[in-house]
Amino acid sequence: MEFLHDIDYPTVWFLVVGALFSGYVILDGFDLGAGAWHLFFRTEESRRIALNAIGPVWDGNEVWLVIGGGALFAGFPILYASLFSAMYIPFMLFLAFLIFRAVSIEFRSKEPMLWWRKLWDICYSVSSAMLAFLLGVVLGNVLQGIAIDKDFEYQGSWLEFLNPYAIMVGFTSLALFMVHGAIYLAMKTEGRLFIKITTLLRRAILIFVAIFILTTGYTLLYIPHLSDHLLSNPVLFIVPVLAFLSIANIPRLVSKSRYLHAFLFSSLTMSLLLILVAIEIYPVMLPSTIDPAYSITVFNAASSVKSLQTMLIIVLIGGPLVAFYTFFVYKTFRGKVRLDDTSY
Amino acid sequence: MEVEILARIQFAFTIAFHYIYPPLSIGLGLIMVIMEGLYLKTHNKIYEKMARFWTRIFALTFGIGVATGIVMEFEFGTNWATYSKFVGDVFGSALAAEGIFAFALESGFLGILLFGWNRVSKMVHFIATLGVWLGSMFSAVWIVVANSWQQTPAGYHIVGTGMAARAEITDFWAMVFNPSSVDRLLHVWVGAILAGAFLVLSVHAYYLIRNRYVELSQKAFKIALVVAAVFSFSQLLTGHKAAIGVAENQPAKLAAFEGHFYSLAVADMYLFGWVDKENQKVSGPKIPGGLSFLTSFDFKTPLKGINYFPVDEQVPQVNAVFQFYHIMITLGMTMIGLTLLACWLWFRKKLFRYQWLLWLFVFAVFLPQIANQVGWFAAEMGRQPWVVYGLLRTSDAFSKSVHANEIVFSLIMFAFIYVLLFTLFIYLLDRKIKHGPYDESEEEDRPLQREIAEILEHR
Numbered sequence: 001m002e003f004l005h006d007i008d009y010p011t012v013w014f015l016v017v018g019a020l021f022s023g024y025v026i027l028d029g030f031d032l033g034a035g036a037w038h039l040f041f042r043t044e045e046s047r048r049i050a051l052n053a054i055g056p057v058w059d060g061n062e063v064w065l066v067i068g069g070g071a072l073f074a075g076f077p078i079l080y081a082s083l084f085s086a087m088y089i090p091f092m093l094f095l096a097f098l099i100f101r102a103v104s105i106e107f108r109s110k111e112p113m114l115w116w117r118k119l120w121d122i123c124y125s126v127s128s129a130m131l132a133f134l135l136g137v138v139l140g141n142v143l144q145g146i147a148i149d150k151d152f153e154y155q156g157s158w159l160e161f162l163n164p165y166a167i168m169v170g171f172t173s174l175a176l177f178m179v180h181g182a183i184y185l186a187m188k189t190e191g192r193l194f195i196k197i198t199t200l201l202r203r204a205i206l207i208f209v210a211i212f213i214l215t216t217g218y219t220l221l222y223i224p225h226l227s228d229h230l231l232s233n234p235v236l237f238i239v240p241v242l243a244f245l246s247i248a249n250i251p252r253l254v255s256k257s258r259y260l261h262a263f264l265f266s267s268l269t270m271s272l273l274l275i276l277v278a279i280e281i282y283p284v285m286l287p288s289t290i291d292p293a294y295s296i297t298v299f300n301a302a303s304s305v306k307s308l309q310t311m312l313i314i315v316l317i318g319g320p321l322v323a324f325y326t327f328f329v330y331k332t333f334r335g336k337v338r339l340d341d342t343s344y
Numbered sequence: 345m346e347v348e349i350l351a352r353i354q355f356a357f358t359i360a361f362h363y364i365y366p367p368l369s370i371g372l373g374l375i376m377v378i379m380e381g382l383y384l385k386t387h388n389k390i391y392e393k394m395a396r397f398w399t400r401i402f403a404l405t406f407g408i409g410v411a412t413g414i415v416m417e418f419e420f421g422t423n424w425a426t427y428s429k430f431v432g433d434v435f436g437s438a439l440a441a442e443g444i445f446a447f448a449l450e451s452g453f454l455g456i457l458l459f460g461w462n463r464v465s466k467m468v469h470f471i472a473t474l475g476v477w478l479g480s481m482f483s484a485v486w487i488v489v490a491n492s493w494q495q496t497p498a499g500y501h502i503v504g505t506g507m508a509a510r511a512e513i514t515d516f517w518a519m520v521f522n523p524s525s526v527d528r529l530l531h532v533w534v535g536a537i538l539a540g541a542f543l544v545l546s547v548h549a550y551y552l553i554r555n556r557y558v559e560l561s562q563k564a565f566k567i568a569l570v571v572a573a574v575f576s577f578s579q580l581l582t583g584h585k586a587a588i589g590v591a592e593n594q595p596a597k598l599a600a601f602e603g604h605f606y607s608l609a610v611a612d613m614y615l616f617g618w619v620d621k622e623n624q625k626v627s628g629p630k631i632p633g634g635l636s637f638l639t640s641f642d643f644k645t646p647l648k649g650i651n652y653f654p655v656d657e658q659v660p661q662v663n664a665v666f667q668f669y670h671i672m673i674t675l676g677m678t679m680i681g682l683t684l685l686a687c688w689l690w691f692r693k694k695l696f697r698y699q700w701l702l703w704l705f706v707f708a709v710f711l712p713q714i715a716n717q718v719g720w721f722a723a724e725m726g727r728q729p730w731v732v733y734g735l736l737r738t739s740d741a742f743s744k745s746v747h748a749n750e751i752v753f754s755l756i757m758f759a760f761i762y763v764l765l766f767t768l769f770i771y772l773l774d775r776k777i778k779h780g781p782y783d784e785s786e787e788e789d790r791p792l793q794r795e796i797a798e799i800l801e802h803r
Contacts, residue, residue, distance in 0.1 A: 056455030059410065063451045067443035069417050074440045077432020077510070084421025084428075085743035091422050092754040095415050099761055102411040103768065106404065110772050151507070153425075154745035303433040304503075304512040310437045318444030325452035325475075332456055332463055340462055341783070 009309065010302035013075040014282065016315055020071050022274050024064035025135070026180075026267045031058040033181020035101065035128025036174065038121060040200060046193040047121060051105065052343045053188040056333045058105065060326065062098075067322075074311055078152055078301040079285050086146050086154030087138055090161050094134045097127035109344040129174060136173030140166030143277065144223055145287030150294050152301075165223065168215045175208035176273075179250065180266045187259040190336050198254075205251050212247070225287065226280045236279055243272040350751040351423040351742045354758065356724075358415050360717055361762050365409035367716055370484060370533070371540015372402045373477030378567055380470045394564050395473075396461065397781035398544065403458050404772055408765060410451070415758075423751070426507065427731055427741035433512045434500050434519055435490040442486030450479025481533065488532050492525035494732045495723070496593045502735070511735065527589045528723075530582040535719065537575045538679065538712035544568035546709035547777055549702040557780055562696060565705075569690070573683035579676055584638070590726075591639040594733060595648040597726035600659035601669040602626075602635045607652035610644060611635035616670050619663040624651075626666070661725055668722040675715040682708055 007015075031054040041047050073080040084091055104124035108117055144165050147156035182201035186194060219226055230236050246269045253262040281287070285301060288294035302308065376398050383391035417439070420428045453475035460469055499518030500511040513519055545568045548561040590598045598604075603619040603626035604611040613635045617628020633643035650658050659665055682704060689695045696702070731738040 056459045059407075059454055060448075060451045062410065062414075063443070063448050066414060066417060066447055067440070069414075070436070070439040070443040073417070073420065073428065073432055074436020077429050077436065080421045080432065081425035081428040081743070084418060085423070085425040085745050088422050088743075088746050088750050089753070091418055092750075092757060095418055096757055096761060098414060099411040099765065102407055103765060106407040107768055107772065110775065158747065158750050303436055307433045307437060307513045310513065310516045311440045314437060314441050314444060318441070318448070322444060322448045322452070325449070329452055329455045332460060343459070 008299075009305045009312075010075075010298045011283070012312065013071075013302065013308045014278070014285075014298045016312070017068065017071045017075055018274060018278050020064060020068040022271045024061075024068045025177075025270050025274065027061035027064055028058075029132075029177045029180045029270060030054070030184035030263075031061055031181070032128045032132045033177035033179070034185050035124055035181070036132060036178050037181060037185065037197065037200065038125035038128070041193060041196065043192070044117065046196070047117075048109075048339060048344065049189055049193050049337050050185060051108070051124075052339060053185055053337045055105075055344050057329060060329060062102075071311070071315075075303055075308060076285065076296075076298070076301040077303060079296050082148055082152045082154060082296060083138075083142070083286055086148065086156070087141065087161055089158055090134050090137055094131065094138075097130045097134070100124075101127040101131065105344065132174045132177040133170040136170035137161060137166045139173065139277070140169030142286055143169065143219075143226060143281065145225075145289045145295070147290050148286065148288045148294055148296065149290055152294070152296055155290065165218060168211075168218060172208075172211050172215045175204065175211050176266075176270065179204045179208050180263075180270065183250075183254070183259055183263045183266055186254075187263055188337050201254060202251070205254070209247065229279055229282075239272060239276050239279060243269060243276060246272055346748045347746065347751065348739055348742050350748055350755065351746075352738070354751060354755045355419055355423060357755070357762075358412065358419065358758055360720075361766070362409070362412040362416060363716060363720065364713065365405045365412065366480065366483070367536035367539035367712075368405040368543060369402065369409055369540075370477070370480045370536035371538065372398055372405065372543065373473070373480050373540070374537055375540055375544050375568060375571060376402060376473050377470075377477050378571070379564070380473050382567075384466060384470055390560050390563060393781045394560055399457060399473075401543075401773065401776055403454075404769065404776070406454065408769060412762075412765075423743055423746065424731075424741050425743035425745070427736065430510045430736050430741070431490075431494070431732060433510060434497075435493055437513065437516065438486045438490040438493070438520070442483055442490075446479050446482035446486060448479075450476050450483060453479065484532055484536065485529060488529045489520050489522070489525045492528050493519055493522050495528070495727055496522050496524040496589075497732060497735055498522035507740070511732070523593050524586070524589050527582065527586040531579070531586045531719075534575050534579045534582050535712060535716045538572060538579065539716060541568045541572040541575065542679075542705075542709050542712050545572060545705045546707070549705035550777070551780070552696060553699060553702050553706070557782070560781055566690070566695075569683065569686055569695075572679070573687050576676070576679040576683045580680065583673075583676065588639055591647070594727070596650070596653050596657060596659055597665075597723075598635075598639075599648060599650045599652075600662045600665040600726050601722065603662055603666045604635060604647060604649045605651055606649040608646040609649060611647040611649070613638065614666075614670065616674070617666070619666045621662050656729065658729075659726055660728055665722050665726045668718040668725070672715045672719040672722060675711045675718075679708070679711050679715075682711075 034050060034054050038047060038050060041050055069080075100123050104120040104127065108120035108124065111117070138161075141161055141163075144163070146154060146160070149155050179201065182197050182204055185197045186201060189197065230240070246265050249265045250262050250269070253259075253265060283298040284295045285298060286296040288296075376395050379391050379395040379398065382388070383395060453472040456464060456469065456472035457476050460472060464472070497511065499513060499515035499520075499522065501514050502509055503512050504510055545565060548565040548568070551557050551561040552565065587598070587601075590601070599611075602611060602613060603617065605624040610633045612626075612630040612632050614626060614628045614630045617626045617630070619626050631637075636645040636647055637643045639645065639647065650662065686695060686701065686705070689698070689701065727733055729737055729739065731741045
């Protein structure tokens, strides 16, 4: 096996994919979260401002899903194939909501009729919430493991994805995205909408913490394999501790009205939780519930070293470029939302 | 068999629908770059109005293109698991490059293109438009490279056996520049540009017929006409080049294009026709030895016919492939004829004199769209029974763990969503076209359209 500074290539690529997913949930997380809040705003003006707060950036954020998915496909084709065909229904629903959401954003503002806007508002908000939920559902299934056989083929039934643990993780991710989205909206808005969202944000933080504790408790009790790595290597406890501190810091910053910092900490929280997931399962990426020996790991699912090296070069060249124009776009549209003739 | 056919129907349906939009983005992108470039150069506000108008329509096509495009990426995993395992190592890198170099460039600058008119300088906005267009062009590069690798695999070796066999990359550049990728990329690019140019022609021809925005529409029509004429003709060359590539690399496909059955015989070329597969006969007007001539400039060269290949390697749907291929060529020729006619009338200073010509252009918007669709049908059905030519059969490539009723569910779901999406697209396109390039507040300031039209008419 070849190594890059003592780390083998599949692991390097595992980290790259992790970083891309982390970028995705931080970026698309806030616009999905903002979308989930949409129906809480009652006036047309508030809804327009909320929508335009994510207007110029949501499309760019979704690119991270395409890149993350592509990286997973490229780096770990076997995982991509097994996971996506096993989770057929949730992924199909995910696509449906993704399309509905994009369509709602584009079409809402095209007609002035009340019923038209209400229809797309509902569509937009429900699909945003469902996307956040479904991401959690898939993650829950990955953590828990699914019924894959020795050929990495799924042997379970089509409805198994909807189990209690997956639903819990689904609600956790929905709550986290909504906290994240609310902080973003607080950063981008003023006046009535600002007052409304800050009130909602305080409640959302409490709800998130409650769900998170519940899910953590369930994980420790019923899915023991997820805490093995932490127990055998206590140094790693630093990650969950940091995650808890980061979560605790959010309400503190919110109460001081330092929303930008709160946003950075909710982003950090998301990253830390993903790192925690990575620590808990590595080198396994998809545990088999039939026999642990059938689990898909970083090593048995990875592409060839040649392929991983090529893609690493692509990412090293492309990554800074993406970072540059992401930065440029956010800089252009910085500050509170102003509506003009090009707005949604 | 049931799962295979359902998975194929779903993929064909979702990709055919998707492929309405990205070509429009590429084509409109180029036209917008030209319009904004003219605005930068001449400072004439009319070009800015045009560019802004087309940006609004671009936004519509782009949004649907992205949403329906993610479906394609996911379907590789959900419906074609064995295929994904087989090709992942090879064109994972192409897809990664697509995402990071092309799609990110495109979507990153899109925000500025759509919402930045009042926030950044003219020059920065032009660069954003250029970035979006280049992004869409690069996007096509990597997608066509990946697809071309399926047609003419190169730069790989096979690891493992049976159902666990997979291709591993050995030479990245050999994979990128596989024997068919450059030819096919040019052909796809030009087809996409034509889709955009003919949409612009169609809309402005409609305005000219209705005597609306006459000055602006005449300028825009001419811009699009130049693009359409140049690229209609180029398409003949890229198409020819691509066909020679098919003759060299995928002779079974070429044989199906023209319904050429006999092994190593002189091959004819048909203007149109009908393939009777059972009796191995094609009826229709033909140029004897035409196909032989096109591939080698010699009417006598014998070519491999369908019967040259073992039965399980022959293209199953010869007549369909034949028809799609011929429709594509007929439409391509029609575009060349139509744009040449318009250019000649322009040269004679009669371009906008004839209503019938403008009406032809209103409906000509369907020509490149249909040609693009049937061209891909011919290319993909002509590759059958292989999904990766000579290496992996379509019948082995689908997901084994997905059941037929799950695909029926998703197929109905996509049919429902896409019908809705298409209806809304047409409705909003219609609205935007009827609204026109000017806002209502500006409408009053402008002199009457009809008067301008008359003045121009008598000049």
